[in-house]
Amino acid sequence: MNEKILKVKEAVRESERSSLKKLKELTVALVGSPNSGKTTIFNNLTGLRQHVGNYPGVTVDQKTGEKIYKDFKLKVIDLPGAYSLTAYSDDELITRNYLLNNKPDVVVNIVDSSNLARNLYLTTQLIELGVNLIIVFNMSDFLHKSGTEINKKLLSQLFGAPIVSTVGNRNIGTIEIIEKAIEDFKNLETRKKIIINYGEEIENEIARISNILKRKEKVLLKYDIRWLSVKLLEKDAIVLKELKSIVGGPFYDRVEKLSLKSINHIKNIIRDEPETLIAGARYGFINGALKESLLAKKESEFSFSDKIDRILLNRFFGLPIFGIIMWLIFQLVFRIGEYPSRWLGLGFEKLSDLLTSLLPEGLLRSLFIDGVIGGVGGVLIFTPKLVLLFASIAVLEDSGYMARAAFIMDRIMHKIGLHGKSFIPMLIGFGCTVPAYMCGRTLENRNDRMITMHINTFMSCGGRLPIYILFAGTFFANSAGNVIFSIYIIGILMAVLFAKILRATRFKGESEPFVMELPVYRAPTVRGILMHTWERTWLFIKKAGTVILAISIIIWILFTFPKIGEAFREDYNLQILSVEQSYNDGKISEQVYTSKISEIKAKMASEQLEFSAAGRIGHFIEPVFKPLGFDWKLGLATIAGIAGKEVVVSTLGTVFSLSGTEKESEKLREAIRDQYNPLTGFNFMLFSLLYFPCIASLVVFQREAGTKEMLFQAGFTLVLAWTVSLIVFQIGRFFI
Amino acid sequence: MKNFKNQAENPEKDSNKKLLAYALPGKKYRVEKIYGGYGLNSRLHAMGIIPNETVTVIYQTWGGPMTLAVKGVRIALGRGMAQKIEVSEISE
Numbered sequence: 001m002n003e004k005i006l007k008v009k010e011a012v013r014e015s016e017r018s019s020l021k022k023l024k025e026l027t028v029a030l031v032g033s034p035n036s037g038k039t040t041i042f043n044n045l046t047g048l049r050q051h052v053g054n055y056p057g058v059t060v061d062q063k064t065g066e067k068i069y070k071d072f073k074l075k076v077i078d079l080p081g082a083y084s085l086t087a088y089s090d091d092e093l094i095t096r097n098y099l100l101n102n103k104p105d106v107v108v109n110i111v112d113s114s115n116l117a118r119n120l121y122l123t124t125q126l127i128e129l130g131v132n133l134i135i136v137f138n139m140s141d142f143l144h145k146s147g148t149e150i151n152k153k154l155l156s157q158l159f160g161a162p163i164v165s166t167v168g169n170r171n172i173g174t175i176e177i178i179e180k181a182i183e184d185f186k187n188l189e190t191r192k193k194i195i196i197n198y199g200e201e202i203e204n205e206i207a208r209i210s211n212i213l214k215r216k217e218k219v220l221l222k223y224d225i226r227w228l229s230v231k232l233l234e235k236d237a238i239v240l241k242e243l244k245s246i247v248g249g250p251f252y253d254r255v256e257k258l259s260l261k262s263i264n265h266i267k268n269i270i271r272d273e274p275e276t277l278i279a280g281a282r283y284g285f286i287n288g289a290l291k292e293s294l295l296a297k298k299e300s301e302f303s304f305s306d307k308i309d310r311i312l313l314n315r316f317f318g319l320p321i322f323g324i325i326m327w328l329i330f331q332l333v334f335r336i337g338e339y340p341s342r343w344l345g346l347g348f349e350k351l352s353d354l355l356t357s358l359l360p361e362g363l364l365r366s367l368f369i370d371g372v373i374g375g376v377g378g379v380l381i382f383t384p385k386l387v388l389l390f391a392s393i394a395v396l397e398d399s400g401y402m403a404r405a406a407f408i409m410d411r412i413m414h415k416i417g418l419h420g421k422s423f424i425p426m427l428i429g430f431g432c433t434v435p436a437y438m439c440g441r442t443l444e445n446r447n448d449r450m451i452t453m454h455i456n457t458f459m460s461c462g463g464r465l466p467i468y469i470l471f472a473g474t475f476f477a478n479s480a481g482n483v484i485f486s487i488y489i490i491g492i493l494m495a496v497l498f499a500k501i502l503r504a505t506r507f508k509g510e511s512e513p514f515v516m517e518l519p520v521y522r523a524p525t526v527r528g529i530l531m532h533t534w535e536r537t538w539l540f541i542k543k544a545g546t547v548i549l550a551i552s553i554i555i556w557i558l559f560t561f562p563k564i565g566e567a568f569r570e571d572y573n574l575q576i577l578s579v580e581q582s583y584n585d586g587k588i589s590e591q592v593y594t595s596k597i598s599e600i601k602a603k604m605a606s607e608q609l610e611f612s613a614a615g616r617i618g619h620f621i622e623p624v625f626k627p628l629g630f631d632w633k634l635g636l637a638t639i640a641g642i643a644g645k646e647v648v649v650s651t652l653g654t655v656f657s658l659s660g661t662e663k664e665s666e667k668l669r670e671a672i673r674d675q676y677n678p679l680t681g682f683n684f685m686l687f688s689l690l691y692f693p694c695i696a697s698l699v700v701f702q703r704e705a706g707t708k709e710m711l712f713q714a715g716f717t718l719v720l721a722w723t724v725s726l727i728v729f730q731i732g733r734f735f736i
Numbered sequence: 737m738k739n740f741k742n743q744a745e746n747p748e749k750d751s752n753k754k755l756l757a758y759a760l761p762g763k764k765y766r767v768e769k770i771y772g773g774y775g776l777n778s779r780l781h782a783m784g785i786i787p788n789e790t791v792t793v794i795y796q797t798w799g800g801p802m803t804l805a806v807k808g809v810r811i812a813l814g815r816g817m818a819q820k821i822e823v824s825e826i827s828e
Contacts, residue, residue: 403812514812
């Protein structure tokens with residue numbers, strides 16, 4: 001009996017052990033050019049199990065994710081999109097350094113297979129690096145449609161890497177990638193390394209340099225000698241720097257001298273830089289391989305896109321067409337987006353009512369209704385409009401039109417010292433600055449990026465809109481729309497002005513050369529649009545969920561505490577009681593009763609306000625705002641607005657002693673109409689336009705550009721806003 | 737490789753040379769030389785624009801950016817870039 005029990009226990013332990021067996025891990029790096037559909041495939045592989053972080057010291061996102069397949073755990077990293085692996089841009093360097101230093105188990109090269117002749121260039125560089133390569137022919141549906149047939153087996157032999165066909169935006173082929181990666185990982189030894197021949201002259205010099213490099217063990221350990229020699233002939237600045245720090249002094253000098261000698265030797269014979277020849281040899285290799293493996297080829301489908309471009313890029317039609325498209329988008333966002341926004345507003349009202357009935361009167365209820373729903377709700381109401389804006393932008397990007405828009409805008413951007421590509425973050429900035437800053441990464445030149453980011457604040461973001469609607473609606477009634485439009489225009493003019501100033505002063509230097517690929521026009525897929533829209537919307541919601549929520553609560557605390565003393569409250573309660581008594585005795589009508597009660601409550605709220613921390617801060621700060629024609633209430637609302645411009649309106653509501661959803665209503669307009677005049681109203685809109693968007697935007701700014709630049713942005717916008725409002729008020733008073 | 741050696745000695749090609757910025761739409765050209773620094777050069781190479789490659793000019797704005805076709809891909813080039821690329825006309 002004991003034996004049997006022992007055996008059973010053994011068996012149980014055995015099965016436990018095998019189910020707890022650790023998953024085998026492998027790292028997979030995705031590399032590909034910007035238009036290759038790499039990100040879509042990354043999403044296909046990792047689904048929602050993604051994490052976005054930062055590369056230390058650089059402003060490019062590190063996107064990693066996981067995929068569990070059978071008994072393997074794949075750690076997937078999406079490296080930045082790059083056309084090649086030179087040292088000339090952050091993106092390319094990050095990719096290269098990651099591959100060299102982190103040595104991923106498998107490298108998956110995503111290639112837009114409808115243009116192999118060009119797109120395999122990066123592949124050749126990956127082969128040179130000696131990584132464990134898998135080539136993915138993405139967009140293989142287009143390849144197939146064009147009638148082109150490729151002998152994949154032969155081509156993969158020539159390239160020394162397996163080839164997997166996929167259609168990323170329909171999630172076809174994803175599993176094959178995973179299986180090939182795992183297969184590759186298991187068969188590490190059977191890899192054949194392909195060498196690309198650069199021609200006699202260059203090969204001689206490579207041999208010469210390699211012989212010297214081989215002698216230092218440190219070098220042998222870190223680099224593939226052939227690759228290193230090639231980089232030295234290419235005069236790769238980063239490799240030179242690294243080499244110097246590894247081997248230092250005399251050896252490095254010797255290597256450097258030898259490289260220069262080799263480079264000059266080649267220049268004398270061939271009349272061109274080795275780098276150019278090496279590039280030529282890579283394409284030669286590609287052409288040769290394609291020639292052998294291409295079975296059939298039809299005329300490329302591009303002519304259709306070219307025909308469309310003739311109209312869309314046209315000097316006379318291009319800009320107006322672009323203008324019309326922009327106008328359509330704005331109509332969609334602001335007119336149509338108004339409906340879901342309103343429904344959300346109603347939803348929040350109902351929620352407030354529900355809480356009012358469920359919770360007893362007191363702090364907790366106030367916290368939820370005034371603080372949380374008032375603050376965050378005001379922000380979330382914007383979400384439908386943002387979703388529509390981001391979806392429109394996704395359609396423009398996925399269809400290929402965005403590149404054309406950048407082309408059309410390049411001329412205008414150039415005039416104000418910017419790059420055609422600068423216009424995309426500026427466009428997004430009209431929705432929310434946070435995703436706009438992240439888009440600034442498409443600009444590789446730091447000066448271009450800094451200027452674009454600094455002036456983005458003048459692209460009046462969605463958060464400022466409630467302020468405009470409130471004040472323009474209150475003071476300008478029928479011409480409210482035009483007044484708001486004029487504010488947007490002023491913003492754009494400011495952007496142009498400061499682009500010029502910044503370019504002439506802090507960010508001198510040439511704008512980055514304009515080179516851009518114009519992809520074939522393609523019908524965007526619903527899946528693609530949803531993915532891209534969601535990515536950006538999520539950033540905004542996260543901001544609302546965190547920063548704005550936190551600050552809304554802080555603001556609530558500042559407004560609620562300290563509480564006016566018991567004595568005062570007793571006083572007001574007595575007043576309320578006496579009015580109730582009069583009503584019950586029939587001495588006053590219901591109407592009079594209701595209005596008297598509101599009056600008393602308003603007085604109480606107002607006194608509470610003066611007593612609270614917020615009130616005191618407001619009065620303390622008032623001198624700063626007085627010269628601009630703003631009283632302490634507007635001043636306070638502005639400060640609260642640092643949380644997010646959306647919060648300004650709800651704070652004003654609190655300041656005027658309205659509670660909960662009354663803030664959005666006619667009552668607030670009345671209060672404002674009573675207290676202020678049109679000049680101040682317009683001035684306040686101007687002020688809100690000019691100073692930086694919000695704390696969340698500063699946080700992202702700091703992440704993208706560094707603390708110094710963030711402080712500059714905060715500082716210069718505040719000074720600008722204050723000065724302009726000062727001038728407008730002081731001059732305007734004479735006309736009122 | 738041999739082509740490079742013969743290039744400068746061939747008189748016919750010389751007379752057809754011009755800068756890409758002034759090339760005519762619809763015509764095919766051969767890239768002769770790129771007068772840029774290492775950064776510019778390697779970026780253009782990655783796009784497929786290398787010496788001896790054939791490019792077709794698609795669209796010219798005469799003073800602004802232009803578009804061309806190279807290796808089956810459409811590329812937009814700013815004026816500054818286009819002025820650094822020397823091409824020769826290919827007679828059809």
